[in-house]
Amino acid sequence: MTRYSIDPDRHELIAAWGTGEGNLATRIAVLPADGAVSALLGLSSALTQLSDAAWRSYTHPADAADAAGASDAAGTPDPDTDGPHREREDDPIGEVARAIAAPNPPRRGAVLVSSGHLLESAHRVGRTLHDLADPRLTEAVLAETATELAAVEAAELGDLTGRAQQAVLLSREDASPVQVAAADRLLEQDPFGPAALFSAVDPTAAAVAAAHWLAAAVEVTAQATGLDPVRVLQQADAVEPLAHETPAVVLGLIETGVSPYDAVTGLVRHAMQITEGLLPIPVALRDQVDDTEEDTTDYPVEEDPGLTDVALRLTPLDPRRPARSLLEVLVGGIHACWLIHAEYAAPAADPDTDPDTGFDTGFDGDPDGDPAARDGDGQAGRQRRSRDRFARLVRATAARHRGRLV
Known part of the structure; x- marks a missing residue:
């Protein structure tokens, strides 16, 4: 305001x-x-x-x-x-x-x-x-x-x-189709999430588009690694710290047929209601309370559980900025998928290998055969080629599933 x-x-x-x-x-x-x-x-x-x-x-x-x-x-x-x-x-x-x-x-x-x-x-x-x-x-x-x-x-x-x-x-309970389309175009240009995604687009709408693109990134990574889609995010957390629980919730909803729009707006709306002092679905906390009580009974009498052991998390999002926090973890999930994909898709990391076919290009670095030039390309070049290949694969997958976004 x-x-x-x-x-x-x-x-x-x-x-x-x-x-x-x-x-x-x-x-x-x-x-x-x-x-x-x-x-x-x-x-x-x-x-x-x-x-x-x-x-x-x-x-x-x-x-x-x-x-x-x-x-x-x-x-x-x-x-x-x-x-x-x-x-x-x-x-x-x-x-x-x-x-x-x-x-x-x-x-x-x-x-x-x-x-x-x-x-x-x-x-x-x-x-x-x-x-x-x-x-x-x-x-x-x-x-x-x-x-x-x-x-x-x-x-x-x-x-x-x-x-x-x-x-x-601002966090909005709804998402403008115009803004979702704008966010989708930005992610098509850069599937890793350009700065404009955070400064020029409504965060709820941007999160809707990011959920669609994260699902595509997970699919690409699962195909390359043989991992279950949920395991992809868990594995990514082991490589680089990632709040994988929230993206996993969104992906789980999408896999069951829920649209990215409904998955994102439902989570954001729930967090906004909690911000206003409302508990939208009190019965949903019953299992959490039961689990917490079971955990605390395991503590010795002389040892009290800490606050983090007994506190219940009412929403997976930051209630002060739910849409923006969701957007950040979804975009972070796309980056994490690339890290796993780069680790498993070894041919894409080889500068002598075509990033799309996996065949040797016959190129040995500098056209004049100078080894120093090839060393200068180094890891930064391999990383760039890996990101570019991953981005192309994600674009193709996102385009194939575009129907779920609209």
Whole structure:
């Protein structure tokens, strides 16, 4: 979300937001010289809350709640879920502008409170502007609010340019098909995960595409090594530390016919609910609790188990940044697959062997026969050829299974 603050030295209202590569800031307006500090701070706080509410409508779309089962068999939203609340949050930009221009005024010490956080934040902004009574400031805030809400709408359509780029820092329960396609193109260019995958694409959508490409990388590696797909990630962990449990969960779901979209959004949604203090499927913890109790009974009476021995992990993702953390381990899994593939596919590591056919090329290093030139190529060259060959194989496999991505 965009954070608003007051520059007390320059007496300006400032807006700042993240981009995935760093933070940007811009001046919104010069503040009235006679404005009370408390009122100015209240304005910045209300604007920040408005931005937070607006971006929540992006991260928690109503249709994602429906996909998670927030309705009964007849299709009626369940009043005990977030569904109806989210529908009330879907306030049009025009309503927000009207609330700022003509907010609910206090009457007899009471204020009419709107049911939606977005609209109520807009009323708070409007009441503060009314107290400050500066037409130029009101005009600037209305323009800024329109810019912020337009950025949210652009992100919902899959356009993460300009102000909407801050969406790359957010976890979303849904994934835009436009953003999934953009992530897929980036991974096709570089199956190891280019930097733009983390700075220019919504992380949930990027994780959907990365799950598809990891499944392809595991298939290629399993064919080259003869290992079971699950064992591929476990073996990779032995070569280079890898949080293989989470990628293994995603792969297991895909192998049972679950789409990468459903596998990823289900995990992200579950983690986001835990972040908000909800335990989506309490019964699923029963086995974990039973296992923990069995483990702790094995400890001697005089020896207490440590916290790591008794703590239950409610989600395999980082609840503070679930989509981004999932994307990181999926991309890490692709790299780990290459390490295993390079170890088993010995011909690809031989500079005298064609990386696609495995036959001797007859090339002995430098065209003039200088051994030093061949030594200069060394391990870096063999590694590059190994990565290139692995990338070609993964591209071909990902293309063969493209139907599961869309």
